[in-house]
Amino acid sequence: MDNIKKYIIGKPFETNAVIERLSVSEELPSRIEFSSDKGVLKYEMGKEDRIYGLGEAVRGINKRGWIYETYCSDDPMHTETKRSLYGAHPFIVVDGRETFGLFVDYPDKVTFDIGYSDIDILEITVKSPNYCLYVIEGETPLDIVRSFRRLIGKSYIAPYWAFGFQQSRWSYYTSDDVQKIIDGYRNNDMPLDAVYLDIDYMDSFKDFTVSEERFPDFEKFVEKAKQQHIHLVPIIDAGVKIEEDYGIYTEGRDNGYFCKDKDGNDFVAAVWPGKVCFPDFLNREASHWFGMKYKTLIDKGIDGFWNDMNEPAIFYSEEGLEKALDKISEYKGKNIGIYDYFGLKDTVLGLSNSFDDYSSMYHNADGEIVCHNGVHNLYGFNMTKSASEAFKQIAPDKNILLFSRASYIGMHRYGGIWTGDNQSWWSHIKLNLQMLPSLNMCGYLYTGADLVGFGDNSTEELALRWLALGVFNPLMRNHSALGTKDQEFFRYKNKGIFRNLLKIRYALIPYLYSEYRKAVENDDMMFKPLAFEYRDDKYAKAVEDQLLLGESLMIAPVYEPNAIGRYVYLPEDMLMVRFKSDCEYECEKKIKGHHFIEIPVTDVVVFVRKGRELPIVKAGMYTDEIDLATIKYIRNKDDVISAYELITE
Amino acid sequence: MDNIKKYIIGKPFETNAVIERLSVSEELPSRIEFSSDKGVLKYEMGKEDRIYGLGEAVRGINKRGWIYETYCSDDPMHTETKRSLYGAHPFIVVDGRETFGLFVDYPDKVTFDIGYSDIDILEITVKSPNYCLYVIEGETPLDIVRSFRRLIGKSYIAPYWAFGFQQSRWSYYTSDDVQKIIDGYRNNDMPLDAVYLDIDYMDSFKDFTVSEERFPDFEKFVEKAKQQHIHLVPIIDAGVKIEEDYGIYTEGRDNGYFCKDKDGNDFVAAVWPGKVCFPDFLNREASHWFGMKYKTLIDKGIDGFWNDMNEPAIFYSEEGLEKALDKISEYKGKNIGIYDYFGLKDTVLGLSNSFDDYSSMYHNADGEIVCHNGVHNLYGFNMTKSASEAFKQIAPDKNILLFSRASYIGMHRYGGIWTGDNQSWWSHIKLNLQMLPSLNMCGYLYTGADLVGFGDNSTEELALRWLALGVFNPLMRNHSALGTKDQEFFRYKNKGIFRNLLKIRYALIPYLYSEYRKAVENDDMMFKPLAFEYRDDKYAKAVEDQLLLGESLMIAPVYEPNAIGRYVYLPEDMLMVRFKSDCEYECEKKIKGHHFIEIPVTDVVVFVRKGRELPIVKAGMYTDEIDLATIKYIRNKDDVISAYELITE
Secondary structure, eight states: OTTEEEEEESOOOOOOOOSSOOOBOOSOOTTSEEOTTSOEEEEEOOTTOEEEEOSSOSSOSSOTTEEEEEOOOOOOOOOTTOOOOSEEOOEEEEESSSEEEEEEEOSSOEEEEESSSSTTEEEEEESSSOEEEEEEEOSSHHHHHHHHHHHHOOOOOOOGGGGSOEEOOTTOOSHHHHHHHHHHHHHTTOOOOEEEEOGGGSSTTOTTOOOTTTSSSHHHHHHHHHHTTOEEEEEEESOEEOOTTOHHHHHHHHHTOBOBOTTSSBOOEEETTEEEEOBOTTSHHHHHHHHHTTHHHHTTTOOEEEEESTTTOOSEEHHHHHHHHHHHHHHTTSOOOHHHHHHHHHHHHTTTTOHHHHHTOEEEETTEEEESTTTTTHHHHHHHHHHHHHHHHHOTTOOOEEEESSEETTGGGTOEEEOOSOBSOHHHHHHHHHHHHHHHHTTOOSEEOEETOSBSOOOHHHHHHHHHHHTTOSSOEEOOOTTSOOOOGGGSSOHHHHHHHHHHHHHHHHHHHHHHHHHHHTTOOSEEOGGGTOTTOHHHHHOOSOEEETTTEEEOOOOSTTOSEEEEEESSOEEEEEESSSSOEEEEEEOSEEEEEEOOTTOEEEEEOTTOEEEEOOOOSSGGGOOGGGOEEEESSSOOSOOOOOOOO | OTTEEEEEESOOOOOOOOSSOOOBOOSOOTTSEEOTTSOEEEEEOOTTOEEEEOSSOSSOSSOTTEEEEEOOOOOOOOOTTOOOOSEEOOEEEEESSSEEEEEEEOSSOEEEEESSSSTTEEEEEESSSOEEEEEEEOSSHHHHHHHHHHHHOOOOOOOGGGGSOEEOOTTOOSHHHHHHHHHHHHHTTOOOOEEEEOGGGSSTTOTTOOOTTTSSSHHHHHHHHHHTTOEEEEEEESOEEOOTTOHHHHHHHHHTOBOBOTTSSBOEEEETTEEEEOBOTTSHHHHHHHHHTTHHHHTTTOOEEEEESTTTOOSEEHHHHHHHHHHHHHHTTSOOOHHHHHHHHHHHHTTTTOHHHHHTOEEEETTEEEESTTTTTHHHHHHHHHHHHHHHHHOTTOOOEEEESSEETTGGGTOEEEOOSOBSOHHHHHHHHHHHHHHHHTTOOSEEOEETOSBSOOOHHHHHHHHHHHTTOSSOEEOOOTTSOOOOGGGSSOHHHHHHHHHHHHHHHHHHHHHHHHHHHTTOOSEEOGGGTOTTOHHHHHOOSOEEETTTEEEOOOOSTTOSEEEEEESSOEEEEEESSSSOEEEEEEOSEEEEEEOOTTOEEEEEOTTOEEEEOOOOSSGGGOOGGGOEEEESSSOOSOOOOOOOO
16 A cells, blocks of 8 residues: 555544554655644645545535534534534545545544635544544545545445335334334335334333334244234434443443543433443443444344434433533522523533533443543544444344444444434435535445424425435435425325336436445445546536436436426446436437436436446336346447446345 | 406405505406305416516525415525515416416415416416406517516615625724725725615614714714615614613504504514514504604615515414423423424424414504414515605605515516525525516616525635626625625735626616616516517527627626636627726627636627617726716627617616
């Protein structure tokens, strides 16, 4: 890996982000200006430079023009001025006057000011000047990404069924509720492979329990679902409820497996179950202990999990709440002024995910006591690693689905991620699209956004348009929050259109799965910006709402309400394929250049690249029903011998 | 006005929205289905129907696909799923299978469910079935709008200087601060006509006072500014501070001019000054009294005002706060659960603009005691009417600038509006564009959004792109909130580009002002959707990001970061004019159809319609410096005799 230079600044904490141990370069890279303590890195961008990367972040594919912080954050309002989301991915590629990559391997906040304070300056600030810096050289951004990916190791491989469509909601409260969802899809002839169990399947939000009352005979229910070709995917939260007769709590407590406060007592905070302790995932023993707990559910037939609240999210700590209530009680009976009122608001809103709480939480990293504040981004990573490693022991022959909300570079080896609590906003359809290549750069290949949006209320048109992008998301899951409008696809008026769109997904699964596996194998990106392939095309470079998907396709979904179509830029002659139902489609040759393409809500339009071909099959009602014998190839080339490499399970 | 049918349902409260007294039709319109109490109106939309109107609202020009509530709301987070903003404008035009307009004249919440609950149904719900319904027939949406506008009366005419560029910030604290802003523009050769005084110019936020300490010898300072061709525009808030030695408070109290609580005592709530009373603008005497208070500042040379916080915004009421603190104190010392925690959050966040408070506030509407809850949307309207009517007495020969944050239909006769506390979001550039025609439909011609965004932090590129749209906003004001990055244009790095963009505005002022005056005179729209003019063009109908501006222009600004240009649809052959500096430009003929137009941040691109011409002048440093002798015409026609009607002050 001669094209990667590693620098050690200060005394970095080992994050385990990388798998390759490189020799350390002594002299700092000359193109970057370092502050005296080396905590600030400056680079003057060329006027036309584009900056890619940062994985899970707001804004466009080109990240230039904003300030980002890699800091795992439980914040569902993903407006364009947010700096952090759930994942922390401090890897960027500068492409322009010079082309190179930077990975700042540091487990807490790194600030990337990319032309925010000064339109021409890229300034990276590491919270504490103790980190590893990797500078990656390469001809093209894709070369750099592939080098980076070799550095951080191969991506997790999700099971084939996890490419089927999956339905979620916070919450389906009972097994009857879940069965109604299965019936809703099956009775409407709409494909489905999985239903999710959000926090309410548990007994009082206790990890690895199942409510006897609401899910009686759970094992049998899981089996019954399986007979209907439905996988049930329960959520696992980071916090362990404090309850005397809850074995996981008492075991964790008695063995010292929880994070501590400064005095060495268990650190206590409140999340869904009320007061909880947090397993210390930076501790090998604690991590192993928690991971093995998944066995309880695996033994009941479960073969998929999503790890949540593992930033970790904290609603409040005992101490924080007490202080807040003390402060508020001072206002009582007084003629409080306006600034007191704002203070009151800030006090209450500041209770959650507070810096003070993270600073009062300690890990025992295999002997070394470290404050959580300083290693914050490693928590979700190690929770997911803990599960992944345990799975190998619990069920070595099974491929268990696993993905997480919080993540850091390196976690892609152990599971996927979903992009957290988005909203039913049109702008989040575009954000879904724009995040895919950035996530791929960081190794997250099994990923997707909550289709139709988690928070806020959706409309039927939004659902249709989001689904038409959703058919390409590797993790294709519809998920919505408590209190929002129901948004399962069978509930809408135009069922026929939803059915067709879902079937188009299933017709594409062999292609999507093959391209996914190839991307894993080759440390490649499944979704690429056009700029990564059409290197000398000024229009391609600026395209922010189209993606290359694998070797054959370009996609260009509609993400605006009341649209009759959209503009599409073709960087070369392509074959436009308009799917109207699963196996029926129309083809039309389109020449290189700008086009307005009419795309009614009924259609999915894709573009097959020159000399490439797209395999499609007859859709099934679930992945196992897909019959590869029905495969046919839509070709944009003259020779008839197919060279397409299909990868099956 | 034979094409307008008026229906009276129940016992409406007189809003004074309309100026024409029409005879009342007895039989309800057959195309609409009414609920038994007539509070719900249903209409089945055709698949292709487009719905226009609603004035100040989120989302596109075509309002289809969301649910809106006309309810004056102080809410700065204008995400796409908000239902209400500051203005309440219950007028829509249905355009498709049938074409007609509906004005629901009701002074409190009206809900417009436009394909939100059911993709095909328009459902209007009036909070109480006591309202006037106007059904307006016409060949085209524009015909309907013009009829509606005749019904509600001629729009307010702003002074010529108010078409110059204006700078604001919350706050310029001292006269020195203001002078620095003036110098910043003047020293950088950047045009400027006005500087705004936000709440901190006052003594303790008391209306019609000026801080002696921070603005010593205010009258002289106003005069000094005027010598620099700068108008100072102070803010006036709705609430009057309760303070024993503050004459306006004691006068209002002693004369019973304030809104009351249910027991007839003055209704007390807290806003910026702390505890305040609200002048009862529904009471003629109180309204006249408050209006005449503007004289204090007019006498000091002030010739422009912005009325704020007049939804009215309420931070909290005494009673509300007491209840909240009582509730919170119950949590103290208890092991509170998760739902208590959410309760705590909701309690604090629910303090502001609460239904309970509005329900405890009463007006004396010239003898009739009415609860504020029921006439909510009339408050800002009548505050502005109060000022406007007083101005005629105070300074009958002056045209004083006046605009407001809250508004209702009809207020356009008395002043303009700005679109309230937006954010430094790219999506709000587009929202700025999309609101302009909707506001025009409701008579708001002197209007604009806070350029570069009020809340949140901006970047230089955002400022450049927003300014390139801002040059067309009649009210062209840069405004930003406390705690955000400075965003006066002279502060940025690329001063030359900002200077040029500002000068382009000044080069266009004769055209903009003329088109504005014509729109007032003819009850016309200054900004029109393409769909309003190119009636048989399916692409034009769907265009959501271009506008016709007056008789000659089409505009198509860039509203995406890192863009090299944008797609533009030309509904006919047009002349593309690319301004590179105030008086220098390049022209290029473009044929009807779809185009990708490269637009660097340095340029303003406009399109001159077939057979039309665009007058431009040499830019001045302020409106008074514009010399009409420098006028020239950019023509997209063969005959050389200009028919363009120029309107000067």
